Amino acid sequence: LQFLCKEYRDGNPRVRGLVTDTRIHLVPSLNPDGYELAREAGSELGNWALGHWTEEGYDLFENFPDLASALWAAEERKLVPHKFPNHHIPIPEHYLAEDATVRRSGAGWWGGDGGWWWLTALDPPLQVAVETRAIMAWMDKNPFVLGANLQGGEKLVSYPFDTARPRSETPVAAPRSPDDYEEEQPELQETPDHAIFRWLAISYASAHLTMTETFRGGCHTQDMTDAMGIVQGAKWHPRAGSMNDFSYLHTNCLELSIYLGCDKFPHESELQQEWENNKESLLTFMEQVHRGIKGVVTDQQGEPIANATIIVGGINHNVKTASGGDYWRILNPGEYRVSARAEGYNPSVKTCSVFYDIGATQCNFVLARSNWKRIREILAMNGNRPIRRVVPGRPMTPRERLRLRLRL
Helix, strand or coil, X not given: CHHHHXXXXXXXXXXXXXXXXXXXXXXXXXXXXXXXXXXXXXXHHCCCCCCCCCCCCCCHHHCCCCHHHHHHHHHHCCCCCCCCCCCCCCCCHHHHXXXXXXXXXXXXXXXXXXXXCEECCCCCCEECCHHHHHHHHHHHHCCCCEEEEEECCEEEEEECCCCCECCCCCCCCCCCCHHHHHHCCCECCXXXXXXXXXXXXXXXXXXXXXXXXXXXXXXXXXXXXXXXXEEEHHHHCCCCCCHHHHHHHHCCCEEEEEEEECCCCCCHHHHHHHHHHHHHHHHHHHHHHHCEEEXXXXXXXXXXXXXXXXXECCCCCCEECCCCCEEEEECCCEEEEEEEECCCECCEEEEEEECCCCCCEECCEEECECCHHHHHHHHHHCCCCCCCCCCCCCCCCHHHHXXXXXXX
């Protein structure tokens, strides 16, 4: 933050362009209680676990609704997308209750039972943390496009899905021991935006001074990134209910986890070098928000249409317009068939091109009102039965007269 303010005042054109054209939101700490514990211990006495959990004992990064498992269960039942959405999946009502709990277990998975949720986990339930509720409300309030949570203790970029998809397609399986799951290799499920997530992750890792120098191995174990400094979360550290998966499936935002360095709590004398290692990466990553397409969806009178759906051909994950009818969709370079749809309007389709240079392509849509809403109202009045087509000059048959009397 100090760097952005200083460089902006000093007239740095790159920073000025970034600050002027981007709404930047910064959260100093999602877990201030844990940070205070780690700060008091200091870098010499601290360890990886210290400060990881909140004062109440919650791991915030695994405290979000597990929407990925719900989506996969719906896919197995052939409910997507006509009965279950592939984007903006709603938060389960029971999760929003004041006494809501969330359950996690390495020996069980969440799934769908035709209603909302079932589980085979045996661990005791955990309360939904107040910090989790706050960050979810913040996500719903702001139309975020790109996000990153900064962590330490490792040096890589992790992208969704963080949840490993269970191999069994049986809705309810017999209880299994944790040892069985340790031996089983989880199935990696790529997001529909897998190529885009990899682009975003590489944009950070490649600009970092040491992140791709993996010839010495990882910080604590072998290198899991194939010498690239990036890894899918489920391959490296599979876990359900992560903030990255929730952000992707509930909002428009593409969120990644960035692990800044091997030392989780570097000494004060090392901070300057850590800043130099990550400075260019942070700027480059933030600039990626301006890659892809953007625009406004309006009606024929120029009024914005909120909650319109933007569909990109070939990518089975949609985004929605904000309250002002505006939208942003991060995409890799290429040519895309894009459509805009909204309730009560005819869809509009156009071809939008994305180039390698930073700068989103403008793709606006003007939607014309449709008559389908009125047609559905008339059908409902008729009991959703077919309406007889009246041919002028042709008399009604006795059978048609009888049907008319019965309806009346």
